[in-house]
Amino acid sequence: MPVAPACPIVATAADRERLKKMAYGHKTPYRLRRRAEIVLYAARGRSNARITRETGLHLDTVRAWRDRFAHGGLPALADRKRTGRPASFTPVQVAEAKALACQLPAETGTPLSRWSCPELAAELTARGITDTVSASTVRRRLRQDAIKPWQYRSWIFIRDPNFRVKAQRVLDLYARTFEGVPLRGDEYVLSSDEKTSIQARCRCHPTLAPGQARAMRVNHEYGRGGALAYLAAYDVHCAQVFGRCEPTTGIVPFMTLVAQVMATEPYASAKRVFWIVDNGFSHRGKRAIDRLASAFPNAVMVHTPVHASWTNQIEIFFSIVQRKVVSPNDFTDLSEVRDRLRAFEDRYNATAQPFQWKFTTSDLDDLLTRLDRHTSADRQEESSAALTT
Structure with missing residues (x-):
């Protein structure tokens, strides 16, 4: 019988480039690499028999993918959709599983705080919704609607009646504006707060440095060496931090920090220095405003809204301290904690840039x-x- 001629392959420059990436890419699946090789050989004018010899593939395989590309182009090299095994669960069963996942376990009388996929699978079987179902099947069905009942996020209502006014005042200061008037060159904005209870945990065994294919290892057992508070003020426009360590927080430690900052230039001779603080007991309410103004006439205290410490930029710096200085907590005593915090403060001030708020x-x-x-x-x-x- 006469052999049918091979389909001629005409590939554009863009097609050739994509075929080369598919054929020689290290992350390309093996089956796609072989299909791209077949098409590239065919585009160079080689016959099916020669392609078979050079690739080691069966003649029918070469002929099939050559024809697929000739009639469908690059998209035709992908696998066609297959019917697969019939679905084990009806759409109604899937809907009931998702509805159960969207209920709190307490509402159904189940003594759980959150659903997990194994618990959901067991509950579906116990209720007779399905005969048997695996946790992976439940997870796959929930993934279709991005339902993750094992996760949760906390939230809180805005309780401050003047939330917008207070938040706007803080945000305007970050933008170098106060009450609609741009700040002058001799006016500064400081963000301040306290990081409480930084413990000195002396590990019972030395911490091991990381090595080849091994993370740093920190012993779980430790002896307590006490705790201290780290008070800091951050100049949001100059990216300079002023901190101090105290045994505890309170009005006196906070005012000591203020005195430390206000005694230095350029804040001592500034026209106004705005202190952004939250509503902690060390600097809460009208009394704290009056106390600061009486001690330093050029200091202006600005409170963030209640439960809105996220508007205070010092919290960003404290998160950096937690990641780079405190964790994993391994200190012999409190003096080592103080020395580490002071040294990091100097290191940070040497290269810091203002946060991109x-x-x-x-x-x-x-x-x-x-x-x-x-x-x-x-x-x-x-x-x-x-x-x-």
Whole structure:
């Protein structure tokens, strides 16, 4: 019988480039690499028989992928969709599984705080929704709608009636503005707070440095060497940190930090120095404002909203301290903690750049609008539930 002629292959320059990446790419699946090789050989005018000899593939395989590319181009080299095994669970069963995952276990009388995939699989079987189902099947079904009942996120309502006014004042200071007037060159903004209870944990066995294919190892057992508080003030525009260690927090330690900063230049001779603080007991309320103003007439205390310490940039610096200085906690005594914090402070000030703060008053308005929308929806649901009961 006469042999049917091979399909001619005409590949554009772009197709050749993509075929080469597929054929020689280290991360390309093996089957796609072989298919790309077949097409590349065919595009160079080689016959199916010669391609078979050079690749070691079967003649029918070479002919099939050559024809697929000739009629469908690059997309035709991908695997076609297969019907696969019939689904074991009906759409109704899948919907009931997802509905159960979207309920709190306590609402169903199950003594659990959160659902896990094995617990959901067991509950579906116990309720007779399915005969048997594995945890991996449940996870695969939940993944279709990005349902993860084993995770949770905490949240809190805005309780400060002056939330927007206080938050805007802080955000404006970050943008070098106060009460609608741009800050002068001799006006500064400091963000301040306390990092409490930094412990000195002396490990019972020495910490091992990392090695080849081995992470640093820290012994779990330790002896307690006490704890201290780290108070710091951060100049948000100059990226300079002023800190001190104290046995505990309080009004006196905080005012000591203020005196330490205000005694140095350029803050001592500045027209105004704005101190952004949260609502901790060391600097809470009108008394703290008056106390600071009486001690330093050019100092202005600005409070963040209640439960909004995220607007205080010093928290970013404290997170850096936690990652780079404190964790993993392995100190012989408190003096080593103090020395490490002081040395890191000098190291940080030598190369620090201001944080790229991008949350503006426009973002604040968008956030409050979304919160109002959610709050209104929750109130409507509560009203509807009350009417039905």
